[in-house]
Amino acid sequence: MIDKFVPSIEAALDGIGDGATIMVGGFGAVGQPHLLVDALGERGLRHLTIIANNAGGDFGGLPKLIAQGAITKVICSYPRATSKTAFDTLYAEGRIDLELVPQGTLAERIRAAGAGVPAFFTPTAAGTELAAGKEVRTIDGRACVLEYALSADFALIEAWEADRWGNLTYNAAGRNFNPIMATAAGVTIALAHHRRDLGTLAPETIVTPGLFVQRVFIAGGSA
Amino acid sequence: MTALAGWSRRDMADRVAADIPEGWAVNLGIGLPTLIANFVPIEREVMFHSENGILGVGPLPPAGQENPWLINAGKQPITLRPGAAIVGQADSFAIIRGGHLDLCVLGGYQVGANGDLANWSTGRAGEAPAVGGAMDLGAGAKRVWVLMEHAARDGTPRLVERCTYPLTALGTVSRVYTDIAVIDVTPDGFVLREAAPGISIEQIAARMGAPLSPIRD
Numbered sequence: 055m056i057d058k059f060v061p062s063i064e065a066a067l068d069g070i071g072d073g074a075t076i077m078v079g080g081f082g083a084v085g086q087p088h089l090l091v092d093a094l095g096e097r098g099l100r101h102l103t104i105i106a107n108n109a110g111g112d113f114g115g116l117p118k119l120i121a122q123g124a125i126t127k128v129i130c131s132y133p134r135a136t137s138k139t140a141f142d143t144l145y146a147e148g149r150i151d152l153e154l155v156p157q158g159t160l161a162e163r164i165r166a167a168g169a170g171v172p173a174f175f176t177p178t179a180a181g182t183e184l185a186a187g188k189e190v191r192t193i194d195g196r197a198c199v200l201e202y203a204l205s206a207d208f209a210l211i212e213a214w215e216a217d218r219w220g221n222l223t224y225n226a227a228g229r230n231f232n233p234i235m236a237t238a239a240g241v242t243i244a245l246a247h248h249r250r251d252l253g254t255l256a257p258e259t260i261v262t263p264g265l266f267v268q269r270v271f272i273a274g275g276s277a
Numbered sequence: 278m279t280a281l282a283g284w285s286r287r288d289m290a291d292r293v294a295a296d297i298p299e300g301w302a303v304n305l306g307i308g309l310p311t312l313i314a315n316f317v318p319i320e321r322e323v324m325f326h327s328e329n330g331i332l333g334v335g336p337l338p339p340a341g342q343e344n345p346w347l348i349n350a351g352k353q354p355i356t357l358r359p360g361a362a363i364v365g366q367a368d369s370f371a372i373i374r375g376g377h378l379d380l381c382v383l384g385g386y387q388v389g390a391n392g393d394l395a396n397w398s399t400g401r402a403g404e405a406p407a408v409g410g411a412m413d414l415g416a417g418a419k420r421v422w423v424l425m426e427h428a429a430r431d432g433t434p435r436l437v438e439r440c441t442y443p444l445t446a447l448g449t450v451s452r453v454y455t456d457i458a459v460i461d462v463t464p465d466g467f468v469l470r471e472a473a474p475g476i477s478i479e480q481i482a483a484r485m486g487a488p489l490s491p492i493r494d
Contacts, residue, residue, distance in 0.1 A: 158374050
């Protein structure tokens with residue numbers, strides 16, 4: 055029997071160690087699996103690389119991880135928050151690396167990793183500072199930048215409903231980066247809000263098929 | 278240079294809204310451009326896109342009726358209009374990068390007479406830069422218009438021969454809406470399209486860092 059439900063957050067995060075590369079879903083605070091990120095901050099980890107669109111934001115557990123010095127590098131499109139954060143301080147002191155990626159390129163790099171596309175060319179950022187040092191080729195008369203696929207050891211994502219196969223649905227704008235991150239990580243760990251019996255999710259409404267998901271923790275722990 | 282009493286911020290947003298026809302798919306950048314949606318009546322069916330995966334952004338929710346799962350690119354609460362659809366980030370940026378948006382209206386620091394846009398970084402050292410979807414929008418939308426104050430607070434022109442701030446996208450801006458003018462960016466440079474009431478072309482040109490051609494008939 056396939057059963058991806060795990061009984062505890064500890065079991066959900068099992069195996070995440072120092073030096074891991076971790077994707078965290080969400081756009082702003084919406085669709086970010088706050089329970090999982092908060093629990094990650096209890097593990098005393100070091101040298102993490104975090105891939106999250108708003109890494110450096112002022113919400114959820116990432117600021118705490120950054121303040122702890124657990125994160126060596128963030129890969130994101132928008133590290134800025136309305137208020138000054140631990141990220142700003144560490145960045146100004148040169149103690150955290152930032153790989154700034156245009157948001158569409160970030161999404162496409164993640165999608166490409168999940169789809170087995172090792173690299174692609176895009177006109178986005180051609181001629182700008184964010185293309186510095188990258189291969190540029192003229193395709194159909196436009197300058198295009200070579201971008202590489204982006205994968206991770208773990209993905210922490212937030213879903214709305216889940217069944218024991220790991221099939222997932224999402225709520226409203228909570229979808230954002232979650233489905234693509236599920237495809238691009240070695241171990242995808244989903245925080246879901248509702249447990250559903252196998253066979254009760256309409257197949258055509260499932261956004262992430264369970265084959266992309268290794269573990270599901272139900273918020274409230276009713277697994 | 279004295280400031281001119283041109284259009285207010287609401288007037289500027291209203292002025293852009295008047296040029297958006299029914300049926301277009303439109304992305305509005307964070308900040309001032311977000312206001313434009315308030316001036317497009319719901320009966321004029323425009324599909325407003327938000328980069329976090331929403332096509333069909335509706336009016337702002339009444340206070341107390343915000344859905345915490347529905348936000349726009351600026352992380353503000355929104356509603357969905359009838360006909361709205363939600364996709365993930367890769368599909369949302371396929372809409373942007375695949376040339377499926379009729380229009381994107383962005384804020385700006387500078388626009389060059391060659392259509393270059395600078396709107397993501399002032400290049401200050403020690404300050405973490407943030408780009409979000411600006412470069413994707415600048416490179417991907419069918420049309421890019423910029424909505425910004427005509428000059429910086431100290432009077433420095435923002436419509437310039439060539440941008441000096443870090444570029445967002447090259448040769449992409451086709452029109453600029455400011456507090457005193459609507460200006461087209463053409464192969465011949467800046468061309469006045471409309472002056473705010475009571476403002477002369479001389480006054481507009483005096484506040485620019487590049488030549489301005491008069492309105493074409």
